[in-house]
Amino acid sequence: xxxxxxxxxxxxxxxxxxxxxxxxxxxxxxxxxxxxxxxxxxxxxxxxxxxxxxxxxxxxxxxxxxxxxxxxxxxxxxxxxxxxxxxxxxxxxxxxxxxxxxxxxxxxxxxxxxxxxxxxxxxxxxxxxxxxxxxxxxxxxxxxxxxxxxxxxxxxxxxxxxxxxxxxxxxxxxxxxxxxxxxxxxxxxxxxxxxxxxxxxxxxxxxxxxxxxxxxxxxxxxxxxxxxxxxxxxxxxxxxxxxxxxxxxxxxxxxxxxxxxxxxxxxxxxxxxxxxxxxxxxxxxxxxxxxxxxxxxxxxxxxxxxxxxxxxxxxxxxxxxxxxxxxxxxxxxxxxxxxxxxxxxxxxxxxxxxxxxxxxxxxxxxxxxxxxxxxxxxxxxxxxxxxxxxxxxxxxxxxxxxxxxxxxxxxxxxxxxxxxxxxxxxxxxxxxxxxxxxxxxxxxxxxxxxxxxxxxxxxxxxxxxxxxxxxxxxxxxxxxxxxxxxxxxxxxxxxxxxxxxxxxxxxxxxxxxxxxxxxxxxxxxxxxxxxxxxxxxxxxxxxxxxxxxxxxxxxxxxxxxxxxxxxxxxxxxxxxxxxxxxxxxxxxxxxxxxxxxxxxxxxxxxxxxxxxxxxxxx
Amino acid sequence: xxxxxxxxxxxxxxxxxxxxxxxxxxxxxxxxxxxxxxxxxxxxxxxxxxxxxxxxxxxxxxxxxxxxxxxxxxxxxxxxxxxxxxxxxxxxxxxxxxxxxxxxxxxxxxxxxxxxxxxxxxxxxxxxxxxxxxxxxxxxxxxxxxxxxxxxxxxxxxxxxxxxxxxxxxxxxxxxxxxxxxxxxxxxxxxxxxxxxxxxxxxxxxxxxxxxxxxxxxxxxxxxxxxxxxx
Ligand code: SF4
Numbered sequence: 001x002x003x004x005x006x007x008x009x010x011x012x013x014x015x016x017x018x019x020x021x022x023x024x025x026x027x028x029x030x031x032x033x034x035x036x037x038x039x040x041x042x043x044x045x046x047x048x049x050x051x052x053x054x055x056x057x058x059x060x061x062x063x064x065x066x067x068x069x070x071x072x073x074x075x076x077x078x079x080x081x082x083x084x085x086x087x088x089x090x091x092x093x094x095x096x097x098x099x100x101x102x103x104x105x106x107x108x109x110x111x112x113x114x115x116x117x118x119x120x121x122x123x124x125x126x127x128x129x130x131x132x133x134x135x136x137x138x139x140x141x142x143x144x145x146x147x148x149x150x151x152x153x154x155x156x157x158x159x160x161x162x163x164x165x166x167x168x169x170x171x172x173x174x175x176x177x178x179x180x181x182x183x184x185x186x187x188x189x190x191x192x193x194x195x196x197x198x199x200x201x202x203x204x205x206x207x208x209x210x211x212x213x214x215x216x217x218x219x220x221x222x223x224x225x226x227x228x229x230x231x232x233x234x235x236x237x238x239x240x241x242x243x244x245x246x247x248x249x250x251x252x253x254x255x256x257x258x259x260x261x262x263x264x265x266x267x268x269x270x271x272x273x274x275x276x277x278x279x280x281x282x283x284x285x286x287x288x289x290x291x292x293x294x295x296x297x298x299x300x301x302x303x304x305x306x307x308x309x310x311x312x313x314x315x316x317x318x319x320x321x322x323x324x325x326x327x328x329x330x331x332x333x334x335x336x337x338x339x340x341x342x343x344x345x346x347x348x349x350x351x352x353x354x355x356x357x358x359x360x361x362x363x364x365x366x367x368x369x370x371x372x373x374x375x376x377x378x379x380x381x382x383x384x385x386x387x388x389x390x391x392x393x394x395x396x397x398x399x400x401x402x403x404x405x406x407x408x409x410x411x412x413x414x415x416x417x418x419x420x421x422x423x424x425x426x427x428x429x430x431x432x433x434x435x436x437x438x439x440x441x442x443x444x445x446x447x448x449x450x451x452x453x454x455x456x457x458x459x460x461x462x463x464x465x466x467x468x469x470x471x472x473x474x475x476x477x478x479x480x481x482x483x484x485x486x487x488x489x490x491x492x493x494x495x496x497x498x499x500x501x502x503x504x505x506x507x508x509x510x511x512x513x514x515x516x517x518x519x520x521x522x523x524x525x526x527x528x529x530x531x532x533x534x535x536x537x538x539x540x541x542x543x544x545x546x547x548x549x550x551x552x553x554x555x556x557x558x559x560x561x562x563x564x565x566x567x568x569x570x571x572x573x574x575x576x577x578x579x580x581x582x583x584x585x586x587x588x589x590x591x592x593x594x595x596x597x598x599x600x601x602x603x604x605x606x607x608x609x610x611x612x613x614x615x616x617x618x
Numbered sequence: 619x620x621x622x623x624x625x626x627x628x629x630x631x632x633x634x635x636x637x638x639x640x641x642x643x644x645x646x647x648x649x650x651x652x653x654x655x656x657x658x659x660x661x662x663x664x665x666x667x668x669x670x671x672x673x674x675x676x677x678x679x680x681x682x683x684x685x686x687x688x689x690x691x692x693x694x695x696x697x698x699x700x701x702x703x704x705x706x707x708x709x710x711x712x713x714x715x716x717x718x719x720x721x722x723x724x725x726x727x728x729x730x731x732x733x734x735x736x737x738x739x740x741x742x743x744x745x746x747x748x749x750x751x752x753x754x755x756x757x758x759x760x761x762x763x764x765x766x767x768x769x770x771x772x773x774x775x776x777x778x779x780x781x782x783x784x785x786x787x788x789x790x791x792x793x794x795x796x797x798x799x800x801x802x803x804x805x806x807x808x809x810x811x812x813x814x815x816x817x818x819x820x821x822x823x824x825x826x827x828x829x830x831x832x833x834x835x836x837x838x839x840x841x842x843x844x845x846x847x848x849x
Contacts, residue, residue, distance in 0.1 A: 001736070001737075001824050001825070001826050005826070006823060006824065008634060008676065009676050009823075013636075014634040014675065014676065015631075015634045015635050015636070015639065015675075017634075018631035018634050019631055020630060020631025020632060020706065020707055020708050021706055022643075022646075022647075022705075022706035247646060247706070249632070249635040249639040249640075249642075249643055249706070250635075250639060251638075251639065251642075298650065299650065300646065300650070301645070301646030301647060301648070301649035301650040301704070302646065302649075303645075303646075303649070332649070333657065333663065334649075
């Protein structure tokens with residue numbers, strides 16, 4: 001019995017650590033010069049639900065000269081065993097230690113997974129800081145992920161950061177490694193810094209004013225860009241897509257086949273970072289989608305096909321797509337699902353087409369409780385729309401409706417919060433009016449806390465103080481009592497840390513280090529999250545977290561992420577912020593005219609609505 | 619309705635897969651293989667795929683069985699071929715046979731045969747092992763503690779040990795055992811090893827377990843493959 005076998009006999013869900021799933025690719029290391037470990041800083045079930053992993057795995061493994069294997073954050077029991085027995089973190093495919101790879105490619109999906117990044121490096125026996133790694137050690141890379149748009153809190157730990165979509169940039173990475181090798185790290189990093197979209201933090205210096213204010217982040221060496229701008233895939237229709245994804249044995253968070261319908265969302269919700277960083281809209285054509293769906297179903301055997309995008313029902317030929325898929329796979333009992341619904345009757349009609357009615361509840365996201373505040377955030381949902389939509393849903397046979405809101409949005413007053421309770425009661429009343437049996441009717445209100453994210457029109461806004469968020473939650477707890485009403489909320493402490501690290505700069509790196517030493521990890525998991533340890537880490541390093549989360553920036557202030565670009569003009573963000581404060585809405589450029597966010601001219605691209613076969617002039 | 623019985627091995631990384639996940643893996647493989655599965659009726663139709671007995675996580679199985687119910691008649695050899703092409707590595711179907719409608723596989727299994735292989739402690743010889751086994755089997759009662767929903771429970775497993783034999787070879791100890799199966803009185807091989815540790819100086823932590831056969835009440839193989847053509 002090997003050491004690993006002995007350990008696996010003692011841990012929960014050992015299948016998390018052994019690989020061997022359908023469609024996993026194991027290559028012969030002797031024949032492949034470039035070896036990349038895709039490191040997902042959370043557990044297997046979360047990581048395997050991430051489409052980006054499947055895409056990059058497919059792209060890299062399609063090359064003869066490169067291989068990609070996977071590694072995830074071990075659960076606490078496994079970590080304990082690994083540390084007790086000196087077993088270094090290893091990949092699933094070949095079970096080799098991470099140290100043997102050329103590249104470790106992390107994806108940064110969530111600020112609260114940063115401790116897992118550090119902890120995984122430590123478990124792999126790799127020095128945490130870039131400067132301490134020699135040529136014998138792998139090069140550490142952040143591959144994409146929304147948090148890469150402000151990687152500053154992780155700057156000392158990362159060798160290179162890839163901004164934007166990775167399908168094409170990963171080829172540049174492999175080519176550069178082949179060309180330069182890794183013997184001379186400095187030379188290699190210099191070469192990487194030449195790749196468009198690649199940011200090498202060590203070639204930049206952060207300068208602070210005497211009062212602690214960030215003055216600028218500037219190149220310390222010649223020949224690297226002053227500002228790094230994101231990469232994107234121009235033609236999603238012809239981009240590589242994994243139609244033979246790995247099919248896990250374990251039940252994952254999204255345990256279904258995933259078909260990406262389009263990328264980008266231009267609805268322009270002002271709090272939404274995804275809406276800002278994935279612009280513009282790029283649809284796949286109907287033919288491509290149908291062909292990819294067919295292959296996915298054949299090669300995976302899943303009984304559910306999920307149409308994934310930021311706002312899938314916005315696809316220009318959504319009705320045709322859904323009807324065709326439902327019809328085609330009905331006999332094989334493969335169902336089709338939509339991850340989110342917009343608030344209109346059309347969406348209910350679509351949901352009816354795909355879902356076994358009553359099977360599940362319907363979820364809508366009005367995000368704010370009053371029309372005034374919805375205008376502020378540019379969420380274009382009127383109360384009448386919502387009521388008409390839920391009416392359609394109840395009449396179609398649904399019994400449960402879930403409503404998502406955010407607390408602590410800029411300018412939120414207690415009246416807006418009251419508005420959430422009022423809306424919920426109106427929806428409940430609508431349900432009764434439609435004759436939904438009293439015992440089975442349920443309206444769930446779910447709130448999260450607003451986090452001001454970089455590169456959005458709200459990047460200058462402070463987060464609402466913890467006490468305010470807690471108080472508003474209590475307020476809703478009081479108001480949302482009664483038969484048929486359920487209230488759920490996210491812990492504001494995690495949102496607070498999210499805000500701190502989302503808006504953070506390089507001075508937070510020692511805090512992360514300290515937090516990991518104090519035992520913080522898997523912070524996205526309630527059973528692991530320890531807020532007091534975090535506060536201890538901030539105190540130990542002498543950083544005041546509130547200074548990051550609660551800071552209201554002025555337009556002339558330098559933001560820690562100003563040297564990194566999404567293609568959206570800063571002026572557009574300022575204008576949007578001003579309009580938000582004035583309660584003015586901005587149209588979606590998908591079907592209205594261009595509203596001038598700047599992405600299209602800056603990146604020389606146009607929105608593509610291939611579902612109806614057209615390019616929209618930007 | 620047609621029923622095809624498949625014998626398969628569960629090995630390598632797949633031995634860490636739980637029974638529930640093995641069931642899903644077969645279901646997906648059957649769908650990839652376009653087998654004409656029969657479904658249960660009702661609100662949430664499920665394919666009719668039934669297994670003989672769950673295999674504990676971490677254990678390999680050399681001769682596991684599963685029954686597929688099909689809507690159309692299909693040559694068992696063809697079912698086998700199609701499944702083999704569509705299974706993830708580690709789940710390896712190797713025989714197929716059409717079976718008449720009858721009692722469920724699950725109800726047929728009365729005993730399990732296991733092989734446990736572990737490092738023999740330094741200085742252990744055949745005589746010590748034989749004597750230890752003899753003492754162990756002579757016990758009228760062998761109690762083990764089990765964690766149940768209602769707390770710790772004591773249970774006598776001796777009646778569930780139908781046979782136990784040991785062989786020492788190349789510094790390794792090979793234990794073969796036939797243990798009672800089924801919801802009433804199931805005995806686990808790791809419990810037997812742990813209990814045997816009272817008579818022999820074993821290191822219970824270092825055993826690898828294989829389930830080598832599923833047996834009926836008479837101790838005979840559920841499916842005697844002698845004379846079958848290899849699939
Ligand atoms: S530049 Fe215009 S068309 Fe292009 S994404 Fe921005 S608003 Fe839309």
